[in-house]
Amino acid sequence: MFLDNRQVAMDSVLEALADSLDYFQDNFERLRPALRDRLKPLYEERGKAMRELQNLSKEHLDILPRDADVERDDYLWLWSRIKSFVGNDSQVLLGELLEQERVLMQALGTAFTHPLPDALEPALERCWKNCRALIRELNAQHKR
Numbered sequence: 310m311f312l313d314n315r316q317v318a319m320d321s322v323l324e325a326l327a328d329s330l331d332y333f334q335d336n337f338e339r340l341r342p343a344l345r346d347r348l349k350p351l352y353e354e355r356g357k358a359m360r361e362l363q364n365l366s367k368e369h370l371d372i373l374p375r376d377a378d379v380e381r382d383d384y385l386w387l388w389s390r391i392k393s394f395v396g397n398d399s400q401v402l403l404g405e406l407l408e409q410e411r412v413l414m415q416a417l418g419t420a421f422t423h424p425l426p427d428a429l430e431p432a433l434e435r436c437w438k439n440c441r442a443l444i445r446e447l448n449a450q451h452k453r
Contacts, residue, residue: 312372318420319366319429325413326359326436332409339402344450348406351443358436362429369426403451410444 312320333352337345366372417437425433 315423315425316370316372318416318423319362319370319425320372321416322413322420322433322436323359323363323366323372325409325416326355326362329409329413330356330359333406336402336405339399341399344399347446347450348443351439351446355436355439355443358432358439362432362436365426365429365432369428400451403447407444407447407451410440410447413440414444 330352333348340348413436417433417440420433
């Protein structure tokens with residue numbers, strides 16, 4: 310079965326959400342304790358939003374949830390660790406987390422250009438706001 314453009318857009322959002330959460334969880338111990346405490350509630354909120362969007366997408370768009378891309382995740386983790394040997398580990402990780410947010414924002418932006426069922430709009434808007442909050446926090450931490 311082929312996916313239409315709306316389904317592809319939502320599938321990309323779901324994949325970006327899963328990748329973002331997975332990357333955060335994989336690198337949780339690398340974060341400074343204070344930063345962990347600041348980011349954890351935002352990622353917990355993201356997890357709830359992802360599960361809601363998965364359910365809504367299944368119900369309204371007939372698409373099944375996707376898991377994070379394990380190969381991509383392994384590559385990003387390895388690349389991040391290599392960069393940490395020549396740079397500040399914390400700054401490298403913040404940059405990688407910001408890149409995850411850029412990918413998610415791009416996917417959300419694409420999804421918003423398609424006529425989606427009304428039930429998905431509020432959940433997508435909450436994801437957008439969560440993403441913006443994470444970007445603000447990561448940028449503030451990156452400057453320190």
